[in-house]
Amino acid sequence: MKDNLMDLKVYGDGLSRVGVRQITDKIFWLCHCIGECAADYNGGFAADFARVNPILDPDASDIIYNSFLFLDEKTFLVDTLSPGQHKTMLEALDFILDGRKLDYMWLSHAELPHAGNTAAIRRAYPELQLMTIGDNDHYEVQGLEDAILLDYGDKVELGEHTIEIIKPLFVDHALTQWFYEHKTGFLCPVDWALNVHRADQCFRFMDEMEQVGYSAERFMHEVSTTSRFVFPWLRWADAEQIGAMVDQFFEEYDIRIFAPSHTNVIRTDLPKYMSALSQAMRMAVKSEYEIVF
């Protein structure tokens, strides 16, 4: 337990640990990262990133894996974390749900860090309805043959909260969807905007990261670098087109909580961070890519 993060509750340790933070009175953040283990297990990628961009922190080797839970009239889980956290994820869910059933499990896309506990959670909550994006085929090979198929623009009413399925700007896996929640301005842009942190910076909201030396400028440089790995197709894109696309997206959505899958949740100073993100994407497209052909 970190004594300066008053509401933090952590389940497990090492490679399986899951932290729980409360974002609003009805939205919870379930966060996996490995803290001190990152130096050994994450392969020194931070040092590699810092070689590419010396502004980056060579000791920031830890990556966040996020899930979110809405407790409304209906309960709505966003992604599952990965199989390595199946026990701790179930413990954390049990704690937050406190005897309530889980109504919906929404999968951003069918990769293990996002959907790898689907079977375990379904066994624990057999009444839940699984949700994935529609307009595809061959769902069996993804293990999604009985999922509810959503279309862009569909809305899932939870009670006070309305989840709107939106078309992602940045995709890797084909079955990727984003969502925007209207009451809170909560945007889940999944793999977009991946940042990193040091072992002494775990489980923090972005405003709490600033208390330990982080900044929007650091965020911009990190995302410009990590995006080259997360979305390597950016090297084939046009920087101004991508930048304009991002800016138009920010005009369209009133984002008040920015909650990707691999980023510290941003709940304050949104304009500052969204401006940094817009710039980061332009930088990512223009960067040099080291590809082994």
Next chain:
Amino acid sequence: MIRRVVDDLYQIGESIEGTDGWHEPVRVYVLLNDGCPLLFDAGSHVHRGQIMANLRELLGDTPPGYVFLTHTELPHTGNLKAILDAWPSAKIVVSSAILPYCELPWWVTEDQVMYGHAGTHETYGGRPISFLDGILKDQPGTHWMFDEKTGTLFTADAFGYFYPTSAETLFDDELDAGVPTDWLRRYHETAFRFLPLVSAKKVNADIDKVFAKRNVKVIGPTHGNAIRHDVNGCVTRLNQAILEICEETKA
């Protein structure tokens, strides 16, 4: 179904028929490799029974030495547990770009995993396998691999294609005019949703660099049958499919 591609390279795995009648295959490639078989991808859990039966028939009493994963999504790893339960001495080889504690099943132990680094080649059971970045991919930790002995490039999702029922077991030389552009396009526009945002010219230039660098005699896509006859023709048709997806979607 077991099919011999070339030399000691075999293809197994089944397909899923979509609601529109087009099939998406999920293949596993096997290099028998004179006593130390190498598997490339593990196939879909949907096809577990058939894959395991085919592997037992093909391998006999010889356990696989290594299971190379192009990447770790379910269609490529869904049958991994059955393979390792049957042959627990097999090692898994994944891209050095993945984080195993989040991108592999929880029951995989550290001593079962080996890493392939892009730009290197290693010898597995006496067989040189080289690693390169996955050029066209839908998961960051995807790598392509090259078997120098057969000249086979294992391309993960790239070069996949959907086909009608009649082409279920056919290699490119058994089709009237190779794998049609339309079949490649159907798959790639579904699998790589980012293509409308990119320059086809740049994508195709990168793909061409891969083939300029090595003598590829066979392409082994996970979601297609092996291309063993007209590699250059297939690359040309993929180039055209990419062009159509990128440009027509923008228009």
